[in-house]
Amino acid sequence: MYSLESKDLHLYYGDFHALKGITMGMKKNEVTAFIGPSGCGKSTYLRCFNRMNDLIDNVRIDGEVLVDGVDIYQKSILVDDLRTHVGMVFQKPNPFPKSIFENVAYGLRVNGTKDKNLIAERVETSLKQAALWDEVKDKLKKSAFELSGGQQQRLCIARALAIEPSVLLMDEPASALDPISTAKIEELIYQLKENYTIIIVTHNMQQAGRVSDNTAFFYMGELVEYGKTKNIFTSPKDTRTQNYVTGRFG
Ligand SMILES: Nc1ncnc2c1ncn2[C@@H]1O[C@H](COP(=O)(O)OP(=O)(O)OP(=O)(O)O)[C@@H](O)[C@H]1O
Numbered sequence: 001m002y003s004l005e006s007k008d009l010h011l012y013y014g015d016f017h018a019l020k021g022i023t024m025g026m027k028k029n030e031v032t033a034f035i036g037p038s039g040c041g042k043s044t045y046l047r048c049f050n051r052m053n054d055l056i057d058n059v060r061i062d063g064e065v066l067v068d069g070v071d072i073y074q075k076s077i078l079v080d081d082l083r084t085h086v087g088m089v090f091q092k093p094n095p096f097p098k099s100i101f102e103n104v105a106y107g108l109r110v111n112g113t114k115d116k117n118l119i120a121e122r123v124e125t126s127l128k129q130a131a132l133w134d135e136v137k138d139k140l141k142k143s144a145f146e147l148s149g150g151q152q153q154r155l156c157i158a159r160a161l162a163i164e165p166s167v168l169l170m171d172e173p174a175s176a177l178d179p180i181s182t183a184k185i186e187e188l189i190y191q192l193k194e195n196y197t198i199i200i201v202t203h204n205m206q207q208a209g210r211v212s213d214n215t216a217f218f219y220m221g222e223l224v225e226y227g228k229t230k231n232i233f234t235s236p237k238d239t240r241t242q243n244y245v246t247g248r249f250g
Contacts, residue, residue, distance in 0.1 A: 001069050003028040003167060003197035004049055009063035011044055011053065018044050020221040021063070026214070028166070031189060031198045033208035033229065036218035037249065042201045045218070046169050049199070050086040051079050067167065084111065087160035091172040093152035095144035095159075100136050103144045103155055107163035122162050129192070130158035131184050150181025157188065168192065170200040174207065186211050205245060209233055217241045 002025030011019035019041050026032045034042040047053045048065050051072060065072050072082055084107070095103050104123040113119055123140075127133040132154040136147070144155055153173060160168060170189070174182040189198060189211045202208050208215055208229060215232040217225045217240070225232060225241045236242045243249050 002026060002066070003068060004199070005064075005066040005069075006045075006048065007064040007066070009045075009048065009065060010061070011041075011048065012060045013056070014058040018221050019048075022223045024216060024223055024226050026197055026199065028197045029193055029195075030213045031193050031200060031211055033212035033215045034199060034201045034218060035203070035205070035208055035215060036224075036244065038203075040218040041221045042218055043171050046171055046199055046201055049167065049169055050083050050088055051077075052088065054079065084163050085165055086167040086169065087163065087165035088169040089153070089157050089160055089171070089173045091175055093149060093156050093176070095147070095152050095155055098144060099141050100144050100147070100155060101140040104158045104162050106159060111163060123158075126158040126162040127155075129161050129188075130154045131188050132158055148181075150177045150184070153177060153181065153185065154188070157185070161192075165196070167197045168199075170198065172201050172203065175203065182207070205233070205247075217244060219244070 005025040006022050009019055009022040010017065022045060034046060036042055044053065048061070049067065053059045053061070061073060067082070067086060096106060098106070101123055104126050105119050108119050108122055124133065127136060132151060135151060144152060147155060174185045177185065186207065189200065192198060200211060212229045214227065215229040216223055217232060219240050225236060225238050232241060233245050236245060
């Protein structure tokens, strides 16, 4: 069974047909990169998996989106529960105006965890997983805004990990970061895949090549080609994919 799957998924923003019949599945413990020119629908598709598009007016969806085999758009689904299962990291780091500790503890508190030791333990583990612990362990009470951009992004990853999701959606998580922070995030993705299903939207072909097992190329709302990253980059079947991965457009 796939961890994430969509079947003939169409999404409309008002009259605009943004996703055109996307059918694909992603397995646990694999990293999938979404690539394609700006506006092709990568973020829109990503957001379908934790129903972030629900927050946008005039959105209509046809088709099915399944997480661990469950149709997440059926009425009985509680969106808050879904989002504890499917975490998300955004392009720009978006820490809360709280301390470093409280940023990571936030989701646990919202979920009703009261045990202080458990919270402290989970905060430490998540910060370690996000490769940030050594840099912040002596200043957990300081504001998250005192961290650098790269540190803030790793803090947001720690915040997403603290509630122990099984899926991590990453929308260009390193696009605002310097090469050293980017390398840390990529290393992290590599380690996290042991336990997670990960999707990463990226404009950086080298990055897709480095971190992903599979790559999906989107163009104008369609899934053009999907397969092993090595094959997509070295022997794409569709000329549009070939033109894109060789830098001829996009
Ligand atoms: N809230 C919205 N309302 C209306 N149209 C939208 C909305 N969000 C996105 N779109 C449109 O849907 C299409 C797909 O957008 P999306 O952000 O998914 O593309 P993308 O491939 O992630 O682009 P980028 O690489 O630039 O982030 C675009 O044409 C965009 O203008």
